[in-house]
Amino acid sequence: MELIQIRYFIAAAQFQNLSQAARVLNITQPALTKSISKLEDELGVSLFDRTGKKVTLNERGERFLGLAINSLQGLDDAAASIKNQLIAGPSLYVGLFQQSERFMLCLGAYSQTSPNVGFQLEYLDVTSNELDTNRFDMLLYPKNAFFRKYKGETAYVDPYFLAVHNSDPLARRKTIRLSALSARKVVFIKHGNTLFDLPYNLCVSLGVRVKDSLFTNSYEIQRWLVSCDNYAGFVPQSGAAAYAADPGIALVPVAEEGLCHEIMIGFKRDKHLCAAGRSFAAFVRGYFSM
Numbered sequence: 631m632e633l634i635q636i637r638y639f640i641a642a643a644q645f646q647n648l649s650q651a652a653r654v655l656n657i658t659q660p661a662l663t664k665s666i667s668k669l670e671d672e673l674g675v676s677l678f679d680r681t682g683k684k685v686t687l688n689e690r691g692e693r694f695l696g697l698a699i700n701s702l703q704g705l706d707d708a709a710a711s712i713k714n715q716l717i718a719g720p721s722l723y724v725g726l727f728q729q730s731e732r733f734m735l736c737l738g739a740y741s742q743t744s745p746n747v748g749f750q751l752e753y754l755d756v757t758s759n760e761l762d763t764n765r766f767d768m769l770l771y772p773k774n775a776f777f778r779k780y781k782g783e784t785a786y787v788d789p790y791f792l793a794v795h796n797s798d799p800l801a802r803r804k805t806i807r808l809s810a811l812s813a814r815k816v817v818f819i820k821h822g823n824t825l826f827d828l829p830y831n832l833c834v835s836l837g838v839r840v841k842d843s844l845f846t847n848s849y850e851i852q853r854w855l856v857s858c859d860n861y862a863g864f865v866p867q868s869g870a871a872a873y874a875a876d877p878g879i880a881l882v883p884v885a886e887e888g889l890c891h892e893i894m895i896g897f898k899r900d901k902h903l904c905a906a907g908r909s910f911a912a913f914v915r916g917y918f919s920m
Contacts, residue, residue, distance in 0.1 A: 635669045636698050638662055639677065643687050643695050673851065674844050675860070690858055697854050720906040721748040725763060727771035729753070729849065730893060732786060732868045736917045740910060747906045755821075766898075767907045768914070773892035776825055782896030785918040788866035790829060790889050791881040793852075793873050795859040801880035808838045808886055817852045817861040820845040829864035832889055853879070866891035895920070 638655060642662065645651040652659040670676050677691035687695060726733075737749065752766075763769060763780070771777045773784070792811075794800045800810060811833070819827040826845075833840065844861060846852055850872075852863040857878040864884070865873055868891070873879050895918070897903065897911045914920070 633702075635665050636702060638665045639669055640695065640698055640702070642666055642678070642685055643691065646686055647684055672846075673855075675858075693858060694854055697850060701850060720746075720904055721750055722767045722904075722907055722910055723765060724749055724751050725754050725766040725769045726751060727754050727769065727777070728893060730770060730868055731871055733770055733893075733895075736914060739917065740913045743913070744906070744909065747910065764898075767903060768898075768911070769896045771894050771896075772827075773894050774825070774828070777894065780894070780896050782894035783915075783920045785893045785895045785914075785920060786868070788868045788891040788893070790864050790866055790884045790891060791870055791873075792862055792884055793856045793865050793870075793879050793881055794862045795856060796878055796880045797859060798862070798880070800862070800882060803882055805885040806882045808833055808836055808884070808889075811838060811840045811862065813841055815842040815844065815861045816840045817844040817846060817855045817863045819847065819849065819852065819864070821847050827864070828889065828891065829884075832886065836886075868893070 638651075638657075641651040641655055642648060645654065648662055649659050652662045655662065666678070673694070675690050676688065677694055678685040679688050680686075724737075741747070741749075769780060769782065770785070771780065771782070792800070792806050800806055800814075808829075816833075818830040820830070830843075844855065846855075849865060849869055852861075852865070853873055853876065855861040856863050856873070857876055859878075865881070870881055873881055895914060898907065900908055900911075903911065
């Protein structure tokens with residue numbers, strides 16, 4: 631899923647006419663139609679009811695529109711903040727292979743103690759073969775085989791929850807075992823063609839065959855699919871705040887031992903870090919008791 635697909639979808643939803651939306655976007659109407667069709671294929675659901683060139687959002691489209699606008703607004707606000715920020719002191723480069731609310735809280739706490747240190751954060755694609763990680767002062771990533779070449783330390787370990795619609799009978803359980811998913815549709819997190827998150831790998835190793843599998847690299851899309859009462863999905867505790875805030879979603883602890891989300895943090899060698907980088911590394915290690 632590409633950012634431009636989201637922008638095209640929002641324009642089509644606002645104008646409810648593909649020709650008019652295409653003119654405003656300065657693209658052809660077939661190109662807009664193709665982009666929206668690709669988005670729907672990736673989501674596995676239709677977002678519009680169509681009558682010729684006129685399109686009307688259906689219920690799923692209405693839900694997705696709200697999420698899309700909020701996500702883009704957040705990205706635009708972040709970009710504007712970085713663009714307008716005047717950094718008086720040194721700037722540290724942080725690469726994030728994993729979204730982490732706990733790390734962002736750590737970063738906020740450090741900024742209170744060292745307000746003159748600036749940060750440039752970049753979310754990274756785990757499937758990139760041309761990524762130069764040496765330009766980052768710090769990397770945050772999940773522990774799995776893809777990252778075995780990195781020499782990091784464990785920052786924290788999260789249990790997994792199963793996110794289900796609150797009308798699902800599983801929502802009333804205190805814990806759940808993976809075998810209970812055999813009759814359900816499940817959306818799993820997957821990066822690229824071969825890198826699956828641990829819950830999918832564990833389901834395969836235990837011989838758990840779900841009714842239907844869908845894959846996405848976005849927790850936001852996973853949350854949307856769960857809230858539509860279509861799928862169940864696994865989410866680590868440190869990324870579960872948005873799920874817990876959704877009135878349509880219940881989070882149920884997973885009972886299987888070994889199903890945990892281990893987050894690693896790696897720094898440049900001290901001799902390659904600036905003074906601010908060494909201070910930040912010491913703060914992070916203390917914050918997470920590394």
